[in-house]
Amino acid sequence: MKIAQWMTGLDLSADEKKALGRALGIDEPTEEKIEKLTQIALTEYIEWLIGKRRLNTISEIDAYRTFRLFSGIREEPISIESIANDLSFSPGKAISIVSRLRYGEGRALARLANASAIRTINAANLKSAERVTIYLDGAEYDAVMYAAGEIMRDTTKHAKGKKWEGCERPDGEKEKYLSRIKAAPKMWRYIVEKLSESS
Numbered sequence: 001m002k003i004a005q006w007m008t009g010l011d012l013s014a015d016e017k018k019a020l021g022r023a024l025g026i027d028e029p030t031e032e033k034i035e036k037l038t039q040i041a042l043t044e045y046i047e048w049l050i051g052k053r054r055l056n057t058i059s060e061i062d063a064y065r066t067f068r069l070f071s072g073i074r075e076e077p078i079s080i081e082s083i084a085n086d087l088s089f090s091p092g093k094a095i096s097i098v099s100r101l102r103y104g105e106g107r108a109l110a111r112l113a114n115a116s117a118i119r120t121i122n123a124a125n126l127k128s129a130e131r132v133t134i135y136l137d138g139a140e141y142d143a144v145m146y147a148a149g150e151i152m153r154d155t156t157k158h159a160k161g162k163k164w165e166g167c168e169r170p171d172g173e174k175e176k177y178l179s180r181i182k183a184a185p186k187m188w189r190y191i192v193e194k195l196s197e198s199s
Helices: 003-010 014-024 031-049 058-074 080-086 091-104 106-122 138-153 185-197
Strands: 132-136 171-173 179-183
Touching: 014 058, 014 080, 031 058, 058 091, 058 106, 080 091, 091 106, 106 132, 106 138, 106 185, 132 138, 132 185, 138 171, 138 179, 138 185, 179 185
Parallel strands: none
Antiparallel strands: 132 179, 171 179
């Protein structure tokens, strides 16, 4: 059965389709996103059937499915706001999910943030000779500033001809929903390189 036929068979209302699209991180469900969702859901069910993975509590199930959604379909960092707003969890439940994932999937979450930050930086115009301001979400901001800190601390590679020649500390301002960082184009390229090492 084709995905389109299967979706029709679900008989979703207009509001339910919007809710599904919101959960998938898009305005309307697309065949590509539904195909990925089907693969993830089928994998989870098969693992349950054969005893490879059987989660014991609702909290474990919520955290696991949230992680798979953001890492395998949305491909973006996980935040309390996106879980609460897009998946209709209470703020308290969203905080609990993020806390559980930070404990168990910390490295994977960092890779998601790094990859997302790289995409955001690469979409910016870095051809300017002036310092460039880029707007990022909270997880991207943290990833960029951490990478910049690693570069600035690596003082043995700051000299002419070295890996981080001419690097300079970026200026950042972090806010609750949208943050910004200003840096020279060369420094942005260095940051992308550093982020790529951990992605």
